[in-house]
Amino acid sequence: MATELMAAETRPKRAIRWHVGVFLAPAVLVYTAFMILPLFGTLQLSLFRNIEQSQVFVGLGNFRTLFGDPNWSVNFWNALRNNVWFFIIHMLVQNPIGVLLAALLSSPRLRFTAFYRTAIFVPTILSFVIVGFAWKLILSPIWGVAPHLMDFVGLKSFFTPWLGKEHYALTALSLVSVWQFVGIPMMLIYAALLSIPDEVIEAAECDGVTGMAQFWKIKLPLILPSIGIISILTFVGNFNAFDLIYTAQGALAGPNYSTDILGTFLYRAFFGFQLQVGDPNMGATIATIMFLIILAGVCVYLFLVQTRLRRYQF
């Protein structure tokens, strides 16, 4: 009897918890207004076409044009290829260097870590415009410091106007981007390395695992989840990239479209350039494809990679 009463008392009608909704509302509203609605607006725009000053529904017509009409598809595949190369350079150069720097920074014997950490991270917070113009000047064959510096060490003959050569421009710009953003993987990995408890390291040392072996066998497996996160951030960032190419090479992404990535291709289609009149519908089509590429990449990561990563709880 008493227990029944108690049970009835402890299970009163749950009050609607208004505060949850109230606290969530600002974020949800802002996010919906500025992210979700425009996203659906873009998707919708890609299904229409402007025919004689009015928007006409054409289904997947724009996508057929994008992939079927060589005037669009050649540029699209070129941009996608360049974008993949841009991403590969980041994965092969930026992230290993980021891990290496983090490993060095977390070494207890290194002095001035705070200074190095800050110095390496500073470019990340610089504006793209500054980075683009600064590197354009550094690499300029006329006023740049690069030819002189290379002259000092006897490498002058290796200098070419990289940003003006079809074969080198994209790689050069990728490396500039790496220079700018290497601070982010460094910071994330550094944080991950610091969070490894000393007991684990000490236990490893007792078992005779030290030096490089310790890094490969103990630390690396423990920071793999962070490396996964960095990879996906790099992927999303690279396939959305636009600013650096635009400031350094202009909207036509010269020479001969060799630095054209999806972002600049989208820009030209959407806003137009010089005499080219902007076509918001085709622009939205390209934006949709970019969205799908990024979505696919993120899904692959979430469902295939992340579920297999082993996490360790301390």
Added chain:
Amino acid sequence: MKTKLLTALLLGTSILGTTGMALAEDVTLNIESWRGDDLTIWKDKLIPAFEAKNPGIKVVFAPSAPTEYDAALGAKLAAGSAGDLITCRPFDKSLELFKKGNLADLSSLPGMENFSPVAKAAWQTDDGKSSFCVPMASVIHGFIYNKDAFDKLGIKVPQTRDEFFAALDKIKADGTYIPMAMGTKDLWEAATMGYQNIGPNYWKGEEGRQALIKGEQKLTDKDWVAPYEELAKWKPYLGDGFEAQTYPDSQNLFTLGRAAIYPAGSWEIGLFNTQAQFKMGAFPPPVEKAGDTCYISDHTDIGMGLNAASKHAEEAKKFLSWVASPDFATIYANALPGFFSLNSSPVKMEDPLAQEFVSWRGKCKSTIRSTYQILSRGTPNLENETWVESANVINGTDTPEAAAKKLQDGLDSWYKPAK
């Protein structure tokens, strides 16, 4: 004193953005423009000159930023808040406004007879029947050279192509100067100062341009490939690392006196006059044999139209007729050396370099850039592709024939000339 007070007042009103404040009964006309640089010229010279002759009409010049102009104007026109007078971009952007009914037909405006058909072509319907903007100014292409350098090396101003290349060889052999200041990094220099500069001599100006639009000539024809062949020959005369040389780099190389010849547009005159410490001269694109007819690119760049929804259409038309008059042309051309009036009556200019440029109109035939009218409406965009291919030809990554074929194939894919 009175005009000063008036301009101060007018400036005040324009800053406050309150346009209806003009004094009793006076009609106020607002000018939409992207030429913020010209604000003082309008305020101090042009508008007072007009107002002195037309009491009762006040004019306010209200520019917006060049990159925002088209979008801002479109929004204002849609909302009905745009100014009475609209500065017109050449060709399709203005044509689109006319087709939407935003610009009034000005074919019968008094003063339009002062302009040649080529001058009006930038603001006409494709059939040439209605005009919708008064042509204001054009820019002329040619070569600006360092007179001191030419004198020192004993080079005469080249008339023919052979003399031109001989001069370049001589400058190169001497080694003091970079023969020619041009880069391919920004692409458009190669197309605008290169291809469109020397091209009209090959395709015979208007004749070739019209034939291209009618489909009687192709970009793969000899006359259209030949300019690319000449461009390809420029490569050895450009500075070290020209592939990464930008437009401001080229300007600086020339004004610092490090380069001898600058493939130019006349809009450079104002800047070069203030920056260069040496004497400058100019010559038109060299012809094949001495005595050949020369052709120059005299490209229509800026015009002014009437907002079809203007409440003061009569007064605005009065203003436009004045813009079409020699009076306006004289003030404008002298205030902005390098932007030449399109008026048929000759304009007296003070600047010697500008005089040199404009004197070519007398001896050469004028045309406009070949890619601007009609041919850049589709995808791929002929103008943009011309930028890319011109740079490729100079860089040596495409042969002239391959470049021409790519352009023609791109054009063929969407452009079907009316037969």
